Amino acid sequence: MLVDHLRGQGTEADEDESNAAEGMRTVRAGFIQLIDCALLLVAAEKGFARNQNINLELSREASWANIRDKLNLGHFDCAHLLAGMAVASQLKVGNPMVSVIAPMSLGLNGNAITVSTALWEKMAGLGGLSGSEGPKEMGAVLAQVVANRNLAGEAPLSFGMVYPYSSHNYELRYWLAEAGIHPDRDVRLSVVPPSYMPDCLDSGHLDGFCVGEPWNSLSVAAGIGWVIVPTSALWRASPEKVLGVRTEWAESHPDALDGLIRALKAAATWAGNADNRDELAQLLARPNALNLPADLIRKILAGEILRPGGLDFTAVEDYIVFDKGAATFPWRSQALWFYSQMVRWGQVEPSAEGEEASAGSYRPDIYRRALAGTGTTMPSANAKVEGALVEATAVGSNSGRLYLGPDIFFDGRRFDPDAIEAYIAGFDIHS
8 A cells, every 4th residue: 555654653562461350341442543543542541441441442444334334243342433423323224223422522523524635636727726725725626626626527526525524514515515515416525534545635536534643644645635623613513423322322321431431531531632742642652553654643632734745835724623621521512513404414314303313322421410519610511502602601510610612613604503404594505
């Protein structure tokens, strides 16, 4: 593979630990080679899981379909999961065999839209781009490229995303549609596992993709791609991965689940501390984790978006967020935003039952139960107007106001979970 020369440069893996001590509860979890698997790795490696009497067994998987299937078959109790997959499970779409819920978020942001160097050169030449433009400017120029190809009778551009019910799919569609590009008519979208993205870009099978880090930065480091839109520029506080848990397991093992959530919350606090960034990069670089250079991972954690040549970078605030504000809180309004996109793009029919099932896929009640008495400051509400609030009423040891950070969509829209039909109707482009 193209990027094999960059693999294996991480730190050596520590020897496997011995079997869990007597009395420890084993929890089996799957994860994908992405930066935002960090909380599971930190919980396992830094002792936060052991502190909760949990032996956290992690299994690295190649694709989200693998994660889905192993959850379905009971090989995993829980997983590093695409946020939309939990919603899809409750709506019974996307080939679910069992019910999966999300009692915790694993952070915010961390995705980007990357294009091939060939496509970037066309865009830059056509629009006089420098690479520092925002998503509206980038989208306008891409729309010109798409229109020119259509007039010339050329094949549509091909873009990759990781799963039909992923934030990547909806973020890519949202951006394309806002630029006037119909994602199902003007371009081709296809599902590609995250780690395959760079090779598909290099081979010409893809002209661009939306994927989580490190695969954007790795493509730039390999000289084959250019990051044009960090998705935090599309939605500043965009939900990304969740702790996906088999509902049956959650109901039959409430103490283990609560302990796991406490461990992951402690891991989020540790990972979100900039003083731990170097150690976190080394941990993620290990062969049993991302198996990539620690220096590359460190740059991503710092929000340094690489440019071709590897010398310059663009600093992006909140490029990936582990613990800031309420980053680990499972907002039901975020689950309903995913539902709104499923309706918008014809994946599900709108219904009151669908709204209820979608909202129920995120479980702030379990999150609150697990962290009760720990001093954790949490929002007092379970939902909010997405793209509007920077503060929320809080509960916990430091109750009062909880600063959530800028929460805006690049097009200025707001998502009110109590007005989903009007929100969807406000878009010009649908399925």
